[in-house]
Amino acid sequence: MPKVYLTESQKENDLIKQNLTLLQGGLTCAQMGKIIGVSKSTYLNRLKSPTQLTIQEVNKLCKYFHIPVTSFLTERLTWQ
Numbered sequence: 001m002p003k004v005y006l007t008e009s010q011k012e013n014d015l016i017k018q019n020l021t022l023l024q025g026g027l028t029c030a031q032m033g034k035i036i037g038v039s040k041s042t043y044l045n046r047l048k049s050p051t052q053l054t055i056q057e058v059n060k061l062c063k064y065f066h067i068p069v070t071s072f073l074t075e076r077l078t079w080q
Helices: 008-024 029-036 040-048 055-065 069-074
Strands: none
Touching: 008 029, 008 040, 008 055, 008 069, 029 040, 029 055, 055 069
């Protein structure tokens, strides 16, 4: 089988998607949408395609969960 290499943008999308899923935990998509100021369907679109997240949405999300923006965008988050 040939090896598949992800591009940098694919790796970033995957990282943000995993971080969003971790932060969502037991919250509904509607609740997550409310946190970032969008509808449930818009949040689902953001989850499918994290590059559509705006700076304001990322800031709201990070303030709500008390995490640094740089950590959300560049590190795989874990619950401790």
